[in-house]
Amino acid sequence: MKAAVYRGPGDISIEERDRPEIEDPTDAIVRVTHTAICGSDLWFYRGEEDRADGAPVGHEPMGVVEEVGDEVRHVEPGDRVFAPFAISCGECEFCRKGLHTSCANGASWDEDNGGAQGEYVRSPHANGTLVRVPDRYADDEDALESLLPLTDVMGTGHHAAVCANVEAGDTAVVVGDGAVGLCGVLAAKRLGAERIVAMGHHEDRLELAREFGATEVVSARGEEAIEEARELTYGGANHVLECVGAEAALETAAKVVRPGGHVGYVGVPHVESAEFVEQLFFRNASFTGGPAPVRQYAEELMVDVLQGTLDPSPIFTKTVDLDGVPDGYEAMDQREAIKVMVHVGA
Incomplete structure (x- = not known):
């Protein structure tokens, strides 16, 4: 064969x-x-x-x-x-x-x-x-x-939404515009999220995110993206889906989650520094996920x-x-x- x-x-x-x-x-x-x-x-x-x-x-x-x-x-x-x-x-x-x-x-x-x-x-x-x-x-x-x-990818995006505790009426932020992130948008919509902010760097993918149910998109990079997402969510979201695994994506998720909120992570972690954990610690945020x-x-x-x-x-x-x-x-x-x-x- x-x-x-x-x-x-x-x-x-x-x-x-x-x-x-x-x-x-x-x-x-x-x-x-x-x-x-x-x-x-x-x-x-x-x-x-x-x-x-x-x-x-x-x-x-x-x-x-x-x-x-x-x-x-x-x-x-x-x-x-x-x-x-x-x-x-x-x-x-x-x-x-x-x-x-x-x-x-x-x-x-x-x-x-x-x-x-x-x-x-x-x-x-x-x-x-x-x-x-x-x-x-x-x-x-x-x-x-x-x-x-x-x-x-659809099951993985769904796992991110479940681990982020997304329910009807919630506001969710999805970090990543790859296939898993896009499926995370679908999953958050399916679970009833009222607002979904999709974060990524590719306009064509973010347009598909809108078609899948994202109500807002953030295409900036670095700290500018974090500030824009926090502004859109009035200081941070209670439900964040991390769908990449790269160090920058994990740091972004840790900084846009609201104190007491939930990060569902499904991207395979590839990091040199785990400083993002400190951000989660001081926000009393839960960090739940893994292989879907x-x-x-x-x-x-x-x-x-x-x-x-x-x-x-x-x-x-x-x-x-x-x-x-x-x-x-x-x-x-x-x-x-x-x-x-x-x-x-x-």
């Missing part, structure tokens, strides 16, 4: 790999039809995060079940499924608490199971990981493209997508086939695309 492979900073190669096979009775083999390139993939692509030479890449698979192990009961061959970025058993202490990203038996897609930017993946713990798409939508391309962000347990939110969000009240698909501003994945990485690295969808097959 063909799959995308990491060969060093700035180098993603499409190579022939062995097709994964059933190894355990809880496994399933999925023929990938859709997948995506994630903003978090750019960390290793830019050489800012370790990744082994030759490692398969990708963690947002959607496809059709080809084969299942003897203990798989929740899906069967022919089912259309999608899967969160984290593999989880669905049965351990942490899965039962809704913390699937802390699964005691968890794994990732870029280990020895094929990588999700390829033609096939092996899903360990298929009962706990794979989410079945209702049959009536199994071949509905529009529905599938709207569901694909539930593998990661996307599996916990999948069915809830899928209902809204399929009934037409939630559509995150506009975050995909470029579509490639599997051979075009290297170009997709470059487009995202150069900020020429918000998020790239990969059509692998029918």
